[in-house]
Amino acid sequence: MGTEFLKIKELEEAIEIIEELFKNSYKNQSEEISLEESVHRVIFNDVEAKIDFPPFNRALKDGYAIKAEDSFKSSPQDPKSLKIIDSIEAGIYSSKTIEKGQAIEISTGAPIPEGSDAIAMVEHTERYGEHVNLLVGVTPNTDIAFKGSDIKKGDLILKKGNILSPGKIGALKAQGLEKIEVFKKPKIGIISTGNELVVDKKDFKFSKIYDVNSYSLKSAIQISGGEGEILAIVKDNYDELKEEIKKGLEKYDILLSSGGTSAGRGDILIEVLNDLGEVYIHGISIKPGKPTIVGKIDSKLVIGLPGNPVAALIVYSTLISPHVRKLSGLKESMKSKVKKFPLNSRLHSSKGRAQYFLVKIQDKKIYPIIKDSGAITSLAIADGYIKVPKEKELLEEGEMLRFYEF
C-alpha cells in the first residue's frame, strides 16, 4: 500500500501542463441549436443581417399617410383637407398610390403607401367622413422608419463570443432566424471508482457509502458550460476501469474519474493510462487534491480526481473548469463569481504547498471552514473557496482575499 507519486508537480507547473494539454487536444466546436433554447449559450460565428430592418418603410405613429407638401401651410385655423382613399392596419398594405390631395389612414407598423412621404399623427387631425383635416404641417420623412434604417442586410448584428441574452435572442428573431450556431458544450463522462461506493438505497449496507462525486461534479460541469454524464461506479479493479474508460472514450470528449485517492487504488488508473495512453501528472503539490492524475489516451484527456468530495470539487473547479468554460466559448474565469472579502480570523496554512479552504461568506467576511477533509458538512455549508499560495503560512484577520463562488 501507499501511493508513489511519480510525476508530482507544483501547482503552477500543473496549471501549465493542463493548459497545454487542452490546447493540443481540443479545439472549439460548434453546434446548431434552436434559438428558442439558446439563452446563455455563446455565438460561434459573427452573425450578419439577412434582411433589412425594418423590412419596409413603416409608420411610427397612428394617423394618415400623406404627401408632406400637402400639409405645409396647415394650421388649426386654416386646416388642409385631404380625401381618405384607403385605410391600412399593421400587417396589411394598400395597393393604392397617394396623389396630391389624398391621404390613407394608417396604423403604427403598417407599410407606408406609394406616393406618401410623411405621417400626420392622428392627434393633429380631425376626420370628417371621407375627409381628414390636417391641423399642423409636417416635414417630409416625419414618423417614418425607413427600410433598413435600423439594420441593413449584410450588417454585423452579433459577434462570435457574444453570450445570448434575451435582447440578443430577440434581435436574431427579428431576422427570422430559427436556429443559431453556438459553441458546442464539451461532453464529459464521469466515473467514480471505489468498492465502497453505492448509488441506490438497496445497496447501502455496512461498510458502504453513497457516491457523492458523480453528482457534485455533474452539476459543477453544468455550471462551467459543459455537459456531464454519470457513466458508472467502477470497483477498484483494473479490468473494469479499463473497460469503462475505453467505452467512455468513444462517446465523450473528456473523462473525469474520481476515487482511488489513497492506498494502491490510484495505481489502477495510472496503470490503465500507461497501458492505453500517457500519464502527464501524478500528484500535485496542493492541499487538498494531491492525488490528482492527468493523462491522455489518443487525443482525449482522462483526469483522475481525488475520491474525497471536497478535494474532487476543488480540483475540478480550479484546474479543469476554466478549460471547460473556454471550450464552451465562455471566458476562463467568471468574474462575477470572484469577489474580494476580508478574512474573519487568522488562518494557518500548510507550508510548501498551495492550500484551498472551503469558506462561508457572512456579513461580507470570509469564514474558512476548518474540518476533516472528508467532512460532508463542509460541502453543505460552503459558498465557495479561497486559495492560499504555497509561500504563505499565516494569514492575518482582515486580510483581503479572493473568494471563488461555487
Add this chain to the structure above:
Amino acid sequence: MGTEFLKIKELEEAIEIIEELFKNSYKNQSEEISLEESVHRVIFNDVEAKIDFPPFNRALKDGYAIKAEDSFKSSPQDPKSLKIIDSIEAGIYSSKTIEKGQAIEISTGAPIPEGSDAIAMVEHTERYGEHVNLLVGVTPNTDIAFKGSDIKKGDLILKKGNILSPGKIGALKAQGLEKIEVFKKPKIGIISTGNELVVDKKDFKFSKIYDVNSYSLKSAIQISGGEGEILAIVKDNYDELKEEIKKGLEKYDILLSSGGTSAGRGDILIEVLNDLGEVYIHGISIKPGKPTIVGKIDSKLVIGLPGNPVAALIVYSTLISPHVRKLSGLKESMKSKVKKFPLNSRLHSSKGRAQYFLVKIQDKKIYPIIKDSGAITSLAIADGYIKVPKEKELLEEGEMLRFYEF
C-alpha cells in the same frame, strides 16, 4: 384610433399594485425533482439528515487497525509486534474482533473492526509476513472518523431557500437522496398579438415582421427562474384573443401578452379583461412601457406588455421578473446583476415620467443607447439598462448609476 388609458398609474403606484396582486394571487409551490438535475434550484423545505455520516466508524488512513494500548511503548528501537489476523479494504468489513496483540490491515474508508480503537498508519509500521511492527505509539481514536461525527441523523443539513450548488447537491447525495423538493417554477404562457407578426419564413411577406417578443420574453422568463412557453400569435381580434387567453388560463399560472401597444389594438385585451375579469392597470407613467396593462382573471394575472420589443423586455424585467424570481424561491433582485458604473456622457431624460435606457458597458462606463424605441439594434447591443427617476431631467457625465444586467 388612439388609446385612452383609463387606469394610468405612476411607476411607484404600479409597483405596489403588482406586488399586491402577486401576493394575493399566488403562493410558493413545490415540486420534487431529480437531485441530478437540481443545480441552481431552490430548496423548499429544511432538510434533515436521514442517516449518520460517516455511517460507520471509518479509517482515515491506510494502515493497521489496532488496540491503541498495544502501541503505547512502541518506538523504532523497540517496536511492538502484532499478529495480522485479517485485511480489509474500503467497501468490505471484517467479522473478526481484534484481541490484544492483534491487528487488521485496513484501507482508508474501511470500517474499523470490533476491538480496535486506533489506526497505526502504514508509514509508521513495518510488515513481516503475518506480523506488523509498530514503530510509534498512537493514542486512542487516532485516524478514526466516528459514526455520525460529521452529521448526525436528524441534524439540519440544508435550509429552505438554499440554492443548490455542486457542494450542496453532494451533501444531499451523501444522504442517499435521489430526489429533492424545490420551489416550483411558475409556468408562464406567452401570447403575441398583432396582424403583422409572423414566425415562419413562409409567412414573411411585405407588411409583415417577425415576432420578437415571444423569444426574448421566453428567455427572460427562464433567467428569472420561471418556465415560459410560447402559446400563439393572435390576430388583432377580440374573439381570437379571448379564446387564446381562456385556453392559456387552464394551463399556466401567469399569462403574458404583448402587442397592441398603439391604436385601438390595446383595447382588445382591455375588453377581454373587463369581460372575463378585472383591469387593475391600464397605462404606466414610464418610458418606454406606457401601454402596459395588468389584469386578473379568476386568480391568475394576465399582463399586457407593449408590442415594442425594447419596451416589452424592460417592463418584464423591471415589473414582473422580481415576482417570478420570488415564486421560484429566489431573491427578488439578483445582486450580482446590479452594479454601479459612471455615465459616459450627459443624458437627457423625459420630464414627469421614469425613463429606462438600454445601455452598453464599456471600459466600466455606461453608454446609453439612444435610438428609436423600435430599433432592434438596441436589443443586440444592450448589456442591460438604467433607470432615471421621473424627477430627473438631466444626468451629468460621470454620475454613478445602477446598471441592471439582462
